[in-house]
Amino acid sequence: MNTQLFGSKMASIPAISQSQLLLKKTQFISTPKTSFFTIPISKPNKSLNLYGLKFKKPVAATAETAAAAEEKGKKRYPGEGKGFVEEMRFVAMKLHTKDQAKEGEKEAQEKPLPKWEPSVDGYLKFLVDSKLVYDTLEKIVDKADYPEYAEFRNTGLERAESLAKDLAWFKEQGYSIPEPSSPGLNYSAYVEELSKKDPQAFICHFYNTYFAHSAGGRMIGKKVAEMILNGKELEFYKWDGDLKQLLQNVRDKLNKVAENWTREEKNHCLEETEKSFKFSGEILRLILS
Template identity: 40%
Template sequence: MKLSIALLLTAGSATAFAPSSLVHSSYSRHLNLATKSDFCKHSALCMSAAEANVAESAAIADKDTDTNATSEFPPILQELREVAMRLHTREQAPREGKAEEPKKPAEPHVPTQADYLQFLVDSYVVYVALEEIVNEVDALAPFRNSGLERTQALETDIAYMCEKFDLQRPDAGKAGSMYAAQLKNMIKSDEDVPEFMCHYYNFYFAHLAGGRMIGKQMSKLLLDGEALEFYKWGENVNGMKDTVKGQIEELAKGWNRQERDSCIDATAAAFMGGGGINGYLYGRNPH
């Protein structure tokens, strides 16, 4: 079912979370106004939850995918990109954006280490769900051990954050738990694979694109420049991306128009799922 733009842009809204008393002393909770202004101007974290994920996801659906001349359909990644770009605002995509501009907060939320830890924990439970589904569904066998998996890296980072900043590992929050459950309930048969692949593609590749920008922002703001394992894919990351994109296209060659539409129509829900988790980083989700 397609979701309205209005609902999409309000995804993940909640009361702001107060900075934790356990925040490491090297991070000041009282950034000066110039720092806050710069953070708001340049960071995707100042967007609504869904908007931030739209910006990340659409960035990775590039235009140079080869068209299969023998197919009656264009490449599936091209179709996904076209839908994603329509979910941009005019500010994000002047030529193609059609979504309404969300209301910007009067005062940007400055994330804490506790916010970031919750983001990592919720991301972890979603990646666990994605990997379990890929390992259990025969049609998804080509995507096993792709090199894009993130669960082990996130386990390392969560342990690091807890030890470094004297934080207790939280339970998965509502955003991550609900999205993981949604994914697990999505796959009942091979007919559900196209819908799932939209979520798979958007979640993995969003973190490979705009997600890396968020990682750099958080590293500077909260981790004294330390880079987390979550954002390390090795030297051949572009090769891995190209391989997975090719596998998605190969899988989609066997889909009819209805199955392709099932994949494309899941785009808004995929942005909502990922965007809800981003909400921990700018005060939209309580934890």
């Protein structure tokens, strides 16, 4: 998928005469009794090295040297040396702008976004649709149509139960809880269908949904809480245990699963990143609705 990574200096090199070159690179062998030009050639069948230089005999290629040459010639993908999760993170960062992440590469939108003024009603839509997506992801890994999905059961990153508690709190405050809307319904249906036939693509959505929420999602939650919830921290933004360790455990599992994939399957997973951002972005925009 994605790798990008002389002017002539000959004019600046001073001219070197042929005699200078010979003086630097050759060593003539002579003794007080025998000069270079009077060495008798008595055995023409033997090679005569006039300059006294030693040459190494060519080494026949071995399996090890052939394998090393092949490995050197392979295309390396950004982050590949650190594991597949790093590859996924690199691709995700490319879809961020510089103001969203320091590693972002995407051009900022020419038209500025509308003033960020979240409302409780819009936030509730976001929470409801988010819960639907997390419910779907967690049911998929519990069912495990593909054995590798079972690796991601009970990771500690699950969010559906926490969101159920938050929605119950809003209801206690007198708010009406809306039904899921198109963004959440569409994303839920998409990952459900994807999980049955395309495990690599599904894993991409799984990774981006949970890891994005643990990073940018937390910052958004804090900002919303300050603006419309009197600073209340929702359960959606709390984890049991050390979040960094929970994330590392899931990284290790993702890397382990991807070890069994071909390069083509890994690339296919990475190619799904943009769709993941599209779906999650539509749900996030509900906060401003």
